[in-house]
Amino acid sequence: MPVALLTYADLGARLNISREAARSLARRRRLPRSRSDDGKALVRVDFSELRYTPRPRTGRRANPIDVSIARIEAIKTEAFKAEIARLEDVATAYRAVFERERERAERLAVELQQASAEATAATAWAARLEDDMAALRTDRRPGGSLAGYAARRLGHLAAAIVKADRAARAR
Incomplete structure (x- = not known):
C-alpha cells in the first residue's frame, strides 16, 4: 500500500480510534509529521508496515481516592458490625451472670428471713424457759x-x- 499523508482525525477514522489515540500512536511509532497549509498536523503512514489492532475500550476508571474512601467505609462498616456483634455477645453473657446472681440473692434473702424467724422463735422459747426456771426457783x-x-x-x-x-x- 502506498504511503499516505493523513491528519490525526483521518488516521483515527481509518483505524477506528479517537483523534487523541491516533496522535498518541503517531508519537509512539515516531511516524514522520509535517504541517499542512492550513496549520493542521499531517502524519506520513505506510499502512503495509503499520500493524495496529486497537484494544477494546474499557470504562472510565473511578477516581482512586473515591475508590479508597469507599473501600475504607466498607471495611469500617464491617468492623463496626463485627464489634457490635461481639459486644452483644458479651452483653448476653453478662446478662446471664446477672440473672444467675439475682436468683441466688433471692434464695439467700428467703433463707435469711427463715433464719431470722427461727432466731426470733428460739429467743422467745429461751425467754419462756427462763421464766419457768425462775418460777421453779421461787x-x-x-x-x-x-x-x-x-x-x-x-x-x-x-x-x-x-x-x-x-x-x-x-x-
Whole structure:
C-alpha cells in the first residue's frame, strides 16, 4: 500500500480510534509529521508496515481516592458490625451472670428471713424457759408442792423439746 499523508482525525477514522489515540500512536511509532497549509498536523503512514489492532475500550476508571474512601467505609462498616456483634455477645453473657446472681440473692434473702424467724422463735422459747426456771426457783404457784409442780413442768419441757426436735427434722 502506498504511503499516505493523513491528519490525526483521518488516521483515527481509518483505524477506528479517537483523534487523541491516533496522535498518541503517531508519537509512539515516531511516524514522520509535517504541517499542512492550513496549520493542521499531517502524519506520513505506510499502512503495509503499520500493524495496529486497537484494544477494546474499557470504562472510565473511578477516581482512586473515591475508590479508597469507599473501600475504607466498607471495611469500617464491617468492623463496626463485627464489634457490635461481639459486644452483644458479651452483653448476653453478662446478662446471664446477672440473672444467675439475682436468683441466688433471692434464695439467700428467703433463707435469711427463715433464719431470722427461727432466731426470733428460739429467743422467745429461751425467754419462756427462763421464766419457768425462775418460777421453779421461787415457787410462785399457790397451793402446790414444789416436787409436784417440778415433775409436771419437767414433763411439759420434755414434750416441748421432742416437738421442736421433730419440727427441725421435718425441714
